[in-house]
Amino acid sequence: MSTPHIQAEPGQIASTVLMPGDPLRAKYIAEHFLEHPVQVNSVRNMLGYTGKYNGKDVTVMGSGMGMPSIGIYSYELYNFYGVDTIIRIGSAGGLAPELELMDLVVGVAASTDSNYATQFNMPGIIAPTADFDLAMNAVSLCDELGVRVMAGNILSSDIFYNDQKDALLRWKSMGILAVEMEAAALYLNAARAGKKALCLLTISDKPLEGSGLSSQDRETGFTQMMKVALELVQ
Numbered sequence: 243m244s245t246p247h248i249q250a251e252p253g254q255i256a257s258t259v260l261m262p263g264d265p266l267r268a269k270y271i272a273e274h275f276l277e278h279p280v281q282v283n284s285v286r287n288m289l290g291y292t293g294k295y296n297g298k299d300v301t302v303m304g305s306g307m308g309m310p311s312i313g314i315y316s317y318e319l320y321n322f323y324g325v326d327t328i329i330r331i332g333s334a335g336g337l338a339p340e341l342e343l344m345d346l347v348v349g350v351a352a353s354t355d356s357n358y359a360t361q362f363n364m365p366g367i368i369a370p371t372a373d374f375d376l377a378m379n380a381v382s383l384c385d386e387l388g389v390r391v392m393a394g395n396i397l398s399s400d401i402f403y404n405d406q407k408d409a410l411l412r413w414k415s416m417g418i419l420a421v422e423m424e425a426a427a428l429y430l431n432a433a434r435a436g437k438k439a440l441c442l443l444t445i446s447d448k449p450l451e452g453s454g455l456s457s458q459d460r461e462t463g464f465t466q467m468m469k470v471a472l473e474l475v476q
């Protein structure tokens with residue numbers, strides 16, 4: 243079996259998948275953290291690897307940027323490959339004043355400006371949420387490791403360069419901690435499939451202040467988040 247976007251054979255994908263947006267971040271994690279990594283996907287260069295971490299099977303695969311992209315990959319992983327848990331490990335723009343570059347954020351819920359949820363035809367507004375145990379365990383692990391972390395509501399936006407200059411300020415005024423571009427679709431696909439998801443983020447930018455990390459740091463610099471995510475693998 244393969245899908246239009248994933249060439250892996252059945253059994254080549256572990257029940258837990260770590261998903262950075264950047265496929266080169268997936269390659270970096272496989273090469274630096276996994277034992278015996280095997281490449282299981284290269285369709286569209288969306289690199290995926292399966293290996294072991296502390297004796298446990300884990301797959302690391304890119305999601306691409308934005309909700310249409312992670313919507314495709316998470317749907318296929320949950321529904322065609324029997325994946326149980328997807329942990330997104332992404333970069334984000336910090337909105338909460340307490341957040342500094344390289345701090346971690348646990349996305350307990352993902353507010354959004356996207357229409358992704360309309361396909362589910364809910365009779366109201368559904369709140370895309372993380373798996374509670376995964377979120378709690380991630381915060382505990384950060385505390386144990388002495389990693390600075392905040393947990394709460396994040397924004398999954400369709401728009402990186404927004405013409406509405408006050409949009410982020412308005413989300414910030416409602417307590418949104420950070421902005422990224424995938425978690426809401428991931429959480430909704432997990433809910434629909436009856437599966438688990440979490441979005442862990444590293445603050446790579448302070449968009450309201452104009453500071454940010456280099457592209458190289460975004461590819462390889464997020465080792466604390468990578469370790470926390472790998473420790474969450476059951």
Ligand SMILES: O=P(O)(O)O[C@H]1O[C@H](CO)[C@@H](O)[C@H]1O
Nearest residue numbers: 262263264307332333422423
């Ligand atoms: O670093 P990743 O995981 O790609 O996440 C963030 O970075 C990209 C934008 O630069 C978007 O995908 C956003 O969600």
Ligand SMILES: O=c1cc[nH]c(=O)[nH]1
Nearest residue numbers: 333334335421422447
């Ligand atoms: O969506 C994103 C991701 C990283 N940094 C941002 O400012 N926005």
